[in-house]
Amino acid sequence: MAALLLSTVPMGTSAKQEMDRFWDKNARLSRPVSPHISIYKWSLPMMMSITHRGTGVALSAGVSLFGLAALVLPGDYASYLDLIKSLSLGPALIYSAKFAIAFPVMYHTWNGIRHLAWDLGKGFKIPEVYQTGYIVLALTLLSAAGVASL
Numbered sequence: 001m002a003a004l005l006l007s008t009v010p011m012g013t014s015a016k017q018e019m020d021r022f023w024d025k026n027a028r029l030s031r032p033v034s035p036h037i038s039i040y041k042w043s044l045p046m047m048m049s050i051t052h053r054g055t056g057v058a059l060s061a062g063v064s065l066f067g068l069a070a071l072v073l074p075g076d077y078a079s080y081l082d083l084i085k086s087l088s089l090g091p092a093l094i095y096s097a098k099f100a101i102a103f104p105v106m107y108h109t110w111n112g113i114r115h116l117a118w119d120l121g122k123g124f125k126i127p128e129v130y131q132t133g134y135i136v137l138a139l140t141l142l143s144a145a146g147v148a149s150l
């Protein structure tokens with residue numbers, strides 16, 4: 001108890017000083033440290049989890065930029081579509097661009113449904129986590145390919 005009290009960290013004058021003292025104390029007391037994320041072997045559920053966050057952030061940025069552009073740009077939506085058509089980019093490039101936009105939307109939607117099932121307490125067994133992961137990936141590819149061909 002006395003050792004514990006003696007080793008209390010005095011308040012630092014800055015956040016950095018606080019952190020430095022905190023880590024010095026951890027080292028001095030040989031405290032175990034939780035494993036850092038980088039030591040784990042990558043797995044499908046990990047990759048799908050970070051992709052859900054990535055697509056969520058990308059969708060937020062995309063929707064916000066789209067709304068801002070609608071407010072500040074001089075032309076309307078149809079005029080910009082005509083502009084893109086006039087560039088004659090070719091079907092392969094147009095399809096790829098549409099697929100690149102559809103993919104995160106579809107992934108986040110299908111995986112969002114997977115998340116909502118988890119929120120209901122369903123699908124938590126490890127084989128189920130993998131099965132639903134593969135189903136989400138297949139549905140994402142199929143639906144993104146379908147939407148891009150419209």
Ligand code: HEM
Nearest residue numbers: 052053055056057059060063108109110111112113115116
């Ligand atoms: C434009 C549409 C959308 C935007 C901008 C958006 C954005 C986001 C963002 C930023 C997050 C937080 C990600 C994180 O920090 O980990 C998130 C999480 C989530 N999104 Fe979306 N989302 C959209 C559509 C959807 C749809 C259609 C669904 C369901 C069908 C969905 C389901 C979810 C769920 C369940 C979570 C929470 C995941 C968790 O528990 O960690 N989202 N979304």
